[in-house]
Amino acid sequence: MNKEKIGIPKLRFPGFTDPWEQRKLGEVLSYEQPGPYIVSSDNYDDKYNVPVLTAGKSFLLGFTNETEGIKEATKSDPVIIFDDFTTGSHYVDFPFKVKSSALKILSKRSERIDTKFIYEVLSGINYIPQSHERHWISQFSKFNVMIPSFQEQYRISCLFKQLDSLIALHQRKLEHLKQQKNGLLQKMFPKNGESVP
Structure with missing residues (x-):
């Protein structure tokens, strides 16, 4: 029997076995x-x-x-x-x-x-x-949409919050590196019409 047809997703946290319930948003x-x-x-x-x-x-x-x-x-x-x-x-x-x-x-x-x-x-x-x-x-x-128990919802949302935090951290690092690069470009290369930076 196909698990998706009875409301069980393919990927789950250990310990959760109950089927998910179909609800309207x-x-x-x-x-x-x-x-x-x-x-x-x-x-x-x-x-x-x-x-x-x-x-x-x-x-x-x-x-x-x-x-x-x-x-x-x-x-x-x-x-x-x-x-x-x-x-x-x-x-x-x-x-x-x-x-x-x-x-x-x-x-x-x-x-x-x-x-x-x-x-x-x-x-x-x-x-x-x-x-x-x-x-x-x-x-x-x-x-x-398919809705699991509250405990399983919470575990899933915690995972996504951790991923969101990690993404935000890397975005800040990326912005910092871009600013460093722009600063170096301005110090190393002359602007249009100038002979020294």
Whole structure:
């Protein structure tokens, strides 16, 4: 019998044998409109404290000094911001504001759901939007996904958090090396129209 047909994935942590349960994303995640959290000014400055986010590739648009209408996400109660048009998403575990109404703020419906696990499931959905419409309600909330026990969700999400941390560390190292290279290039080679660096 094919294990995938009865809800058992090919790769698992030792000790987990229960089949995964099929659920719709809309059954495990609730959504909130971003209206109360939209920033009123795009006068961003790094000296301010509140990040302004987008669900697009840029993610962090800047920082605002606005103190009202802040979405209070935390490490113990994170959320997912989902771009309703591009279907891009980000896992957020800190307080924030948003720039656009074209996103949904997704939260777990139950304490038996690990938000990081669901974020990874959501990120793995291979869906290319074919039209300029809002996709959470019309498409994504209806998608079937496989959900393991909470303990197994947690183990999986911890693995992905470790990988995310490792990737971030290497990205910082890469940026540092690029800056070193640019500094050396400027010191070693003359600029256009100059004979010495």
